[in-house]
Amino acid sequence: SAVISQKPSRDICQRGTSLTIQCQVDSQVTMMFWYRQQPGQSLTLIATANQGSEATYESGFVIDKFPISRPNLTFSTLTVSNMSPEDSSIYLCSVEDREGASYEQYFGPGTRLTVT
Amino acid sequence: QKEVEQNSGPLSVPEGAIASLNCTYSDRGSQSFFWYRQYSGKSPELIMSIYSNGDKEDGRFTAQLNKASQYVSLLIRDSQPSDSATYLCAVVPFYNQGGKLIFGQGTELSVKP
Numbered sequence: 499s500a501v502i503s504q505k506p507s508r509d510i511c512q513r514g515t516s517l518t519i520q521c522q523v524d525s526q527v528t529m530m531f532w533y534r535q536q537p538g539q540s541l542t543l544i545a546t547a548n549q550g551s552e553a554t555y556e557s558g559f560v561i562d563k564f565p566i567s568r569p570n571l572t573f574s575t576l577t578v579s580n581m582s583p584e585d586s587s588i589y590l591c592s593v594e595d596r597e598g599a600s601y602e603q604y605f606g607p608g609t610r611l612t613v614t
Numbered sequence: 615q616k617e618v619e620q621n622s623g624p625l626s627v628p629e630g631a632i633a634s635l636n637c638t639y640s641d642r643g644s645q646s647f648f649w650y651r652q653y654s655g656k657s658p659e660l661i662m663s664i665y666s667n668g669d670k671e672d673g674r675f676t677a678q679l680n681k682a683s684q685y686v687s688l689l690i691r692d693s694q695p696s697d698s699a700t701y702l703c704a705v706v707p708f709y710n711q712g713g714k715l716i717f718g719q720g721t722e723l724s725v726k727p
Contacts, residue, residue: 601646
């Protein structure tokens with residue numbers, strides 16, 4: 499499976515500021531995903547990032563709050579804008595690996611964000 | 615009704631026992647099913663994928679899928695304290711053509727020495 503790295507691994511930010519999270523993959527992948535995991539909760543998809551097109555956002559998530567870039571097939575960024583304490587979560591990128599009829603998704607190590 | 619449901623636990627089993635984790639899903643057309651293990655403070659790690667009815671075995675892990683009952687389970691044989699983690703069931707629903715995963719809430723497993 500692909501090796502995925504994220505930067506930063508954690509950060510503490512003040513409300514009202516923005517943080518950009520980077521996701522790097524060691525091989526070219528078609529689709530990358532951004533998830534949020536709030537404290538004590540499961541994972542929720544924020545958006546799907548495709549190279550060469552705008553990200554597709556899930557219900558409840560908007561581009562102004564979570565702008566995403568996907569400049570090439572190995573890299574994506576997620577920005578959390580105008581942060582509030584409710585944005586304190588772990589943010590995870592993932593990539594899909596399709597082989598024939600099988601489909602699997604692998605996650606990066608995550609970015610733990612605390613907003614004060 | 616939640617799209618993917620799991621018992622939140624915690625599920626406690628003694629070392630060496632079989633741990634049984636269950637998951638139900640609402641989209642009857644779903645085709646792809648996954649089990650992830652998540653240790654505290656870590657990201658989810660894929661441990662099993664299953665696409666057709668029946669059992670799929672990998673080492674101490676067995677995934678079972680019953681599409682008619684909309685039910686998928688994970689059995690862990692000879693449970694070890696290192697298996698203590700939260701286990702997440704994830705489904706790709708039929709309506710989604712982009713590979714989006716819908717996660718259950720996760721079941722916390724504790725294996726007691």
